[in-house]
Amino acid sequence: MTETTYPNDGLRQLLEGYRHFFKGNPPRQGFCALHAEQIAHTQNPHSMFISCFDSRVCPEAIFATNDGHICVHRNMLNQVDTNDASMMASLRFAVDSLQVQNIVVLGHSNCNAVAKLKELDKLPAQIAAWLGSAGAQYRGDSYEQAIKNNVLDQLDRLRKIDFIQKAEKLNLEGMIFHIHSGRLERFDKAQKRWIFVETEE
Numbered sequence: 001m002t003e004t005t006y007p008n009d010g011l012r013q014l015l016e017g018y019r020h021f022f023k024g025n026p027p028r029q030g031f032c033a034l035h036a037e038q039i040a041h042t043q044n045p046h047s048m049f050i051s052c053f054d055s056r057v058c059p060e061a062i063f064a065t066n067d068g069h070i071c072v073h074r075n076m077l078n079q080v081d082t083n084d085a086s087m088m089a090s091l092r093f094a095v096d097s098l099q100v101q102n103i104v105v106l107g108h109s110n111c112n113a114v115a116k117l118k119e120l121d122k123l124p125a126q127i128a129a130w131l132g133s134a135g136a137q138y139r140g141d142s143y144e145q146a147i148k149n150n151v152l153d154q155l156d157r158l159r160k161i162d163f164i165q166k167a168e169k170l171n172l173e174g175m176i177f178h179i180h181s182g183r184l185e186r187f188d189k190a191q192k193r194w195i196f197v198e199t200e201e
């Protein structure tokens with residue numbers, strides 16, 4: 001992806017941050033410590049993430065962001081449940097007040113929450129209630145396909161939300177982080193297929 005093809009500057013920053021992370025660079029220095037005055041009274045994040053609860057998938061680390069760059073909402077299954085008041089409040093604030101450029105649904109390889117969709121009846125009630133709360137499906141011929149399709153299903157739910165439809169400049173992204181390799185796949189909306197993000201400029 002060349003710089004001119006980024007839909008907005010926020011996505012450029014995210015993918016540049018990802019390359020920083022992939023190359024094994026240390027986390028960037030805390031924005032607060034260096035530029036506290038700039039963010040002490042306001043925030044201007046360029047993106048919101050809806051990421052899985054999994055402890056191995058941390059958007060701030062994977063995209064080498066500094067404080068104030070991204071908002072993160074995490075839950076099992078990186079799920080968009082329009083009946084979840086916490087999720088909807090975060091989304092509404094991010095879109096209307098913070099006017100983020102991107103909402104990224106971030107799934108990952110070996111997502112146990114996706115695997116468990118096949119056996120909701122065997123799970124503790126609290127976990128089954130959440131995973132089944134919005135009708136998520138294990139959809140696809142393979143585990144990897146089901147993980148990817150889950151991300152696409154969550155994006156479809158986002159597109160049906162009225163205040164997201166009204167946000168004309170808002171870009172919706174689906175990504176998969178591969179834990180075993182550190183690689184990142186992004187759903188290319190124009191080509192309608194998943195493409196690995198380049199690890200070099």
Ligand SMILES: [Zn+2]
Binds near residue numbers: 052076108112113114
């Ligand atoms: Zn997961």
